[in-house]
Amino acid sequence: LHLRGDNGECRVRDLVPFVHQVGGHTGMMKYDEATVCKPVFPAELHFYEMLTPELAKFTPAFKGVVHVFVQEEDDGSLSVRAYPIRSQHQTSTGPMYPSNGQVWVQTRQKKMTGKVPSCHSNKGQVLRSIETLPEFILLENLTSKFRSPCILDVKLGTKTYHKDHSEAKRQLHIDRDAATTTATLGLRLCGMQASKGSYKCRNKYDGRRLGKDGLRSALREYFSTSDEVRMELLPPFIEKLEALLQ
Structure with a gap:
């Protein structure tokens, strides 16, 4: 997971709702094509951190944890930003953005759109989740290799x-x-x-x-x-x- 480039700048990602979520109590977002993120409860985080190799092959790969919050910008739009807490693996790289070392991931509310199966829409669920569970876990996106995942x-x-x-x-x-x-x-x-x-x-x-x-x-x-x-x-x-x- 690249938190910084060689020049000390932080990488920026646009977070969008994960359109293939079919269950769960909290909204998921897509970090990049290979990674999704979701609010995490302490017990679930402990499970992934203590997972044995024998059981890990039955689960999506654990890639780390970020702290997420919502902030209103001057133009009235909402940004979702994340501070890195800890990481496990590397995700794909992204564009560079000058930073003071704090802002890592950012998205605008206007970008929280996408072609969603008619029965799924978790945009409001995502924002409510951030208010109560600001820690998000990064997990492997198991749907990334499929055009129309079932x-x-x-x-x-x-x-x-x-x-x-x-x-x-x-x-x-x-x-x-x-x-x-x-x-x-x-x-x-x-x-x-x-x-x-x-x-x-x-x-x-x-x-x-x-x-x-x-x-x-x-x-x-x-x-x-x-x-x-x-x-x-x-x-x-x-x-x-x-x-x-x-």
Whole structure:
């Protein structure tokens, strides 16, 4: 991750919303073609920092952490700037911008646009996230090599609450789990986009409404072309899940 050039200047990046986000509680942004960034909770950051090589092959590469804040400019536009905290790997390089050593990443609100699948729009979510979670984690962009990436977000396990949740939030999760495929199948659809010429999308609310048959139908839809399931895609997924289980 290049924080400075040889002449001591800081590199500038335009951050834009990550248009292929299908799930999650906070908005993601694209740092460059190979890197996305998202607000990070301490527990999640600890997970990536302590990740063993055996588990790292199942996750996007961890590239570091930046501190992000929103600032209004003289012309009324909003800039998103980031101070480097620590880094792991190098990302692609960018244009140079004279700096006092503080400003690293910058974007204008007017640039927070892009061709977004019809069911996704996280611009407001990104700005709200920055207010409450100013630390952003840099992760490998797994969609960068695909023209029309198909993405599936599934929540695994038969319980989704955390030991640190309040009693009210814990009960909310227990009730939600009991009413969805989390209890019956041990997994629940949280988001999906599948390219069929145009994007077919489902969100977490769709996933909560799905029963066993509905979830099977959604998975069939994800692994299908317009008229048939692509059976050749299934073995690699199954093999990777079995390897993770071991």
